[in-house]
Amino acid sequence: MTFWKKEGTQKILSSLISILFGLFVGAIVVFIVGLCNERISLKGAWEGIRLIFIGILSTGRNASGSLTWGFNSANIGNMLFRATPLIMTGLSVALAFKTGLFNIGAPGQYLMGTLGTLFIALSIPSGSMPGWLIWILAFLGGVLGGMLWGAIPGLVKAFLNINEVLACIMTNWIAANLVTWAFDESNLKNMVEGTKSGYIYKTTYGLVDGTYVDGAGIATTKLGLNKIFPGSQINAGILIAILLAIAVYILISKTTLGYELKACGANRHAARYAGIHDKRNIVLSMALAGGLAAAGASLYFLSGNTEFFWSTYQSLPSTGFNGIPVALLALNNPIGVIFAAIFMAMLDIVGLQLTNLTAYNEYITDVIIAVIVYLSAFSLAIRMLIAGKAKKKALSKSDGPAPAAPAEPAPAVDLAPAADAAANTEKGGDEV
Amino acid sequence: MDDAPQYVIEMLHITKEFPGIKANDDITLQLKRGEIHALLGENGAGKSTLMSVLFGLYQPEAGEIRKDGKPVKINNPNDATALHIGMVHQHFKLVEVFTVLENIILGAEDTKLGFLQKKQARQKVEQLSEKYGLQVDLDAKVEDITVGMQQRTEILKMLYRDNEILIFDEPTAVLTPQEIEELMSIMKNLVKEGKSILFISHKLNEIMAVADRVSVLRKGRYIGTVNTKDTNKQELSNMMVGRPVQLEVVKEPAKPKDVVLHIENMSVASKLHKRNAVNNVSLDVRAGEIVCIAGIDGNGQTEFVFGLTGLEPLTGGKIELCGEDISKYSIKHRGMNMSHIPEDRHKHGLVLDFTLEQNMVLQRYQEPEFQHGGFIRFDNVRSYAQRLIDRFDVRSGQGPITIARSMSGGNQQKAIIARELDRNKPLVVAVQPTRGLDVGAIEFIHSQLVAQRDEGKAILLVSLELEEVLSLSDRILVMYEGEIVGELDPKKTSAQELGLYMSGAKRSGKEGETV
Numbered sequence: 042m043t044f045w046k047k048e049g050t051q052k053i054l055s056s057l058i059s060i061l062f063g064l065f066v067g068a069i070v071v072f073i074v075g076l077c078n079e080r081i082s083l084k085g086a087w088e089g090i091r092l093i094f095i096g097i098l099s100t101g102r103n104a105s106g107s108l109t110w111g112f113n114s115a116n117i118g119n120m121l122f123r124a125t126p127l128i129m130t131g132l133s134v135a136l137a138f139k140t141g142l143f144n145i146g147a148p149g150q151y152l153m154g155t156l157g158t159l160f161i162a163l164s165i166p167s168g169s170m171p172g173w174l175i176w177i178l179a180f181l182g183g184v185l186g187g188m189l190w191g192a193i194p195g196l197v198k199a200f201l202n203i204n205e206v207l208a209c210i211m212t213n214w215i216a217a218n219l220v221t222w223a224f225d226e227s228n229l230k231n232m233v234e235g236t237k238s239g240y241i242y243k244t245t246y247g248l249v250d251g252t253y254v255d256g257a258g259i260a261t262t263k264l265g266l267n268k269i270f271p272g273s274q275i276n277a278g279i280l281i282a283i284l285l286a287i288a289v290y291i292l293i294s295k296t297t298l299g300y301e302l303k304a305c306g307a308n309r310h311a312a313r314y315a316g317i318h319d320k321r322n323i324v325l326s327m328a329l330a331g332g333l334a335a336a337g338a339s340l341y342f343l344s345g346n347t348e349f350f351w352s353t354y355q356s357l358p359s360t361g362f363n364g365i366p367v368a369l370l371a372l373n374n375p376i377g378v379i380f381a382a383i384f385m386a387m388l389d390i391v392g393l394q395l396t397n398l399t400a401y402n403e404y405i406t407d408v409i410i411a412v413i414v415y416l417s418a419f420s421l422a423i424r425m426l427i428a429g430k431a432k433k434k435a436l437s438k439s440d441g442p443a444p445a446a447p448a449e450p451a452p453a454v455d456l457a458p459a460a461d462a463a464a465n466t467e468k469g470g471d472e473v
Numbered sequence: 474m475d476d477a478p479q480y481v482i483e484m485l486h487i488t489k490e491f492p493g494i495k496a497n498d499d500i501t502l503q504l505k506r507g508e509i510h511a512l513l514g515e516n517g518a519g520k521s522t523l524m525s526v527l528f529g530l531y532q533p534e535a536g537e538i539r540k541d542g543k544p545v546k547i548n549n550p551n552d553a554t555a556l557h558i559g560m561v562h563q564h565f566k567l568v569e570v571f572t573v574l575e576n577i578i579l580g581a582e583d584t585k586l587g588f589l590q591k592k593q594a595r596q597k598v599e600q601l602s603e604k605y606g607l608q609v610d611l612d613a614k615v616e617d618i619t620v621g622m623q624q625r626t627e628i629l630k631m632l633y634r635d636n637e638i639l640i641f642d643e644p645t646a647v648l649t650p651q652e653i654e655e656l657m658s659i660m661k662n663l664v665k666e667g668k669s670i671l672f673i674s675h676k677l678n679e680i681m682a683v684a685d686r687v688s689v690l691r692k693g694r695y696i697g698t699v700n701t702k703d704t705n706k707q708e709l710s711n712m713m714v715g716r717p718v719q720l721e722v723v724k725e726p727a728k729p730k731d732v733v734l735h736i737e738n739m740s741v742a743s744k745l746h747k748r749n750a751v752n753n754v755s756l757d758v759r760a761g762e763i764v765c766i767a768g769i770d771g772n773g774q775t776e777f778v779f780g781l782t783g784l785e786p787l788t789g790g791k792i793e794l795c796g797e798d799i800s801k802y803s804i805k806h807r808g809m810n811m812s813h814i815p816e817d818r819h820k821h822g823l824v825l826d827f828t829l830e831q832n833m834v835l836q837r838y839q840e841p842e843f844q845h846g847g848f849i850r851f852d853n854v855r856s857y858a859q860r861l862i863d864r865f866d867v868r869s870g871q872g873p874i875t876i877a878r879s880m881s882g883g884n885q886q887k888a889i890i891a892r893e894l895d896r897n898k899p900l901v902v903a904v905q906p907t908r909g910l911d912v913g914a915i916e917f918i919h920s921q922l923v924a925q926r927d928e929g930k931a932i933l934l935v936s937l938e939l940e941e942v943l944s945l946s947d948r949i950l951v952m953y954e955g956e957i958v959g960e961l962d963p964k965k966t967s968a969q970e971l972g973l974y975m976s977g978a979k980r981s982g983k984e985g986e987t988v
Contacts, residue, residue, distance in 0.1 A: 297848075297849055304835070314802065314815060
């Protein structure tokens with residue numbers, strides 16, 4: 042098998058092409074908006090286009106007012122920091138997809154993770170136990186909250202055969218209201234910094250003699266990453282997320298549990314026939330997905346430099362939903378999720394750069410991000426296109442047919458079963 | 474061939490290639506108006522590809538299609554429909570959540586101001602169904618009806634569209650002998666009305682009974698066309714397989730030993746109606762014998778097997794396997810002493826999106842040979858799959874890593890049979906193990922089952938095909954409306970007598986308690 046015909050190559054290539062395509066369309070949007078906006082000159086539009094593609098390397102403007110480029114440690118560090126929760130929600134959606142479930146409940150699970158994490162982190166008086174233990178308890182508490190929340194649609198699906206999408210959407214809003222209510226009733230609202238309202242204490246606040254003191258709480262260790270990326274919010278959370286992605290990859294592709302989960306997802310009836318507990322596995326799969334999404338919230342809020350706006354009953358965290366495009370872009374590969382999440386976080390940073398450095402306002406950047414995300418979701422279609430090309434090439438190469446020789450692997454097997462049935466049958470034609 | 478006949482469809486020198494393979498290599502097929510023309514060939518001979526070309530699903534690399542002598546270009550199924558070519562596919566193309574009526578009119582709906590005119594459609598379908606004796610419940614959802622009724626729905630779909638060239642792809646695979654006879658007379662009627670039929674089948678009996686001419690394909694090549702009245706079954710099967718084929722099952726008389734499976738008053742609830750689908754069934758299967766449950770499709774055989782294997786709970790009765798009461802055991806627990814070749818190989822038998830090797834260890838992945846500490850031992854899985862592939866001659870494009878979906882039906886079935894027989898359990902439950910397979914594959918599977926019997930396994934065969942029932946089994950139990958209505962000795966009975974039991978016209982004793 043040559044490099045270009047490998048399935049993996051085609052998958053990665055398809056995602057890269059769709060990303061480039063998305064960036065290209067984003068650039069066109071920037072250009073058109075620039076033309077329509079009298080405050081933006083042609084030069085401004087050109088700056089915008091360049092920022093869309095390589096905004097992550099922008100270092101601001103120099104004295105003469107033109108854009109400067111280079112390694113921007115703050116940007117890159119912040120990108121990795123923002124990617125952390127996205128990796129987790131992306132993993133959540135990807136794991137569910139791999140097992141045949143559509144987890145649109147990541148926002149709710151994320152919120153429940155936030156609830157569990159913040160309550161534990163802020164309720165344990167500082168000094169009563171080592172900080173690292175509080176951190177671990179808070180992290181696990183969040184994960185547990187997410188797992189329970191994810192298990193609900195799983196249970197409803199397994200035992201009542203109600204579509205998990207429906208149950209997820211409802212549990213999302215239940216979570217939004219539940220979380221708002223719980224924090225509203227709590228005494229975790231930030232009263233120290235009087236200028237802010239509606240925020241919960243950061244985890245750096247610790248409970249000392251009944252009052253919250255900044256610096257007495259906990260925060261994820263930086264592990265020296267802040268030395269590599271000075272000026273950024275980065276911490277060890279990104280490493281934990283990457284480790285978890287690898288763990289999910291191993292779980293799915295190397296273990297018997299992963300095999301069971303995939304079998305249930307791909308064909309529940311066959312799994313049952315083989316004696317696999319299909320119901321248990323559906324619940325387990327959703328619970329694991331919920332735990333992963335919640336872990337994203339835990340890592341985000343335990344960083345110590347993030348604040349939770351608790352009155353969230355009217356909106357769901359976009360990080361949860363963004364797990365879906367991340368998983369799609371990664372074609373549900375857990376390792377791919379790492380890169381897809383980093384890419385999404387990069388778009389975020391690029392948006393900020395665009396707002397800060399040019400006359401484009403922040404809302405246009407959201408539009409552009411949406412366009413890019415939307416087009417990125419086409420990676421599957423592009424994969425089909427590449428696979429089709431490869432097939433045609435194989436066809437034109439094989440002048441004399443050699444019926445006994447094993448047929449060239451047909452990559453898009455699941456997409457064109459009939460055609461590939463023929464292609465893959467060693468000695469016959471197709472199925473008759 | 475004659476010079477004069479009016480060919481309604483001609484496929485001349487069709488060549489269709491897929492990467493690495495010529496599925497059709499210079500094939501010529503000429504269909505006369507008003508004839509039944511059989512297309513005969515093994516799995517993978519290229520019959521379906523040829524029909525897909527005719528139906529516009531594939532474009533041939535070379536060759537020409539003529540309708541009434543004029544060249545036509547068929548780019549997609551719509552073109553085929555416009556030429557009044559209709560097809561009943563081997564794997565039904567029905568919308569599961571739609572009713573039978575909705576499926577029949579789908580794509581050819583009569584509308585008035587954008588509203589469906591179901592009443593007229595219903596009338597027309599009812600007329601057709603009465604005229605051709607195709608019994609269907611128009612308001613039942615397809616997912617709830619039997620495979621046999623789904624087939625009839627497909628045929629009605631074609632008739633509803635007034636097609637004049639009718640392609641039947643393995644239409645009899647799921648029908649009972651009586652239904653097959655009916656279908657045969659329907660086909661003859663259709664031909665009398667001037668329709669032309671292309672009849673794809675492996676079943677030599679049917680071809681001999683109904684077809685006027687037969688074209689034989691083998692491995693993508695055209696072997697020849699013969700008149701059925703000038704040939705016989707043996708000659709046809711030799712043409713098809715390319716070597717002399719054993720049409721009869723060769724086996725010694727059974728030497729039954731201890732009872733392996735003992736079922737007492739077993740009942741299973743029905744999903745379609747309030748009564749039990751399986752009612753008070755008692756039977757024994759001994760080591761070293763093949764016991765066949767015969768019956769018309771939908772008489773409780775499926776539910777019986779589900780109850781036995783644990784896919785559905787029992788509503789009453791007791792199952793003893795190897796002396797152990799397993800009626801409350803889980804599917805997995807029952808599987809310790811039981812292999813199950815399921816009726817529906819796509820639904821239960823295989824995870825189609827898994828590779829062949831993943832499918833080969835579907836029940837066994839937790840055995841120490843295939844996992845260590847929860848991690849799959851991929852090299853052992855690979856070598857095990859390769860061993861089964863070699864032993865059972867499962868053909869696929871990429872061996873163990875072939876996606877199951879891409880394999881031909883016959884090889885999918887062979888893979889399941891390889892997996893189940895290699896598990897080496899005292900009881901083998903085989904449900905329609907040869908459904909839709911060709912002569913060569915059937916010969917192989919039958920010989921495997923007989924070999925298992927001779928090794929001392931108890932074999933419980935569930936089959937709808939009379940020929941298989943009569944030739945393979947040592948004892949026949951007939952199931953009718955969920956009850957065992959008779960026990961027959963295959964050596965002393967006939968297809969006619971069996972048919973009478975199957976249709977409920979005859980039963981021995983009361984409540985089937987003779988068993």
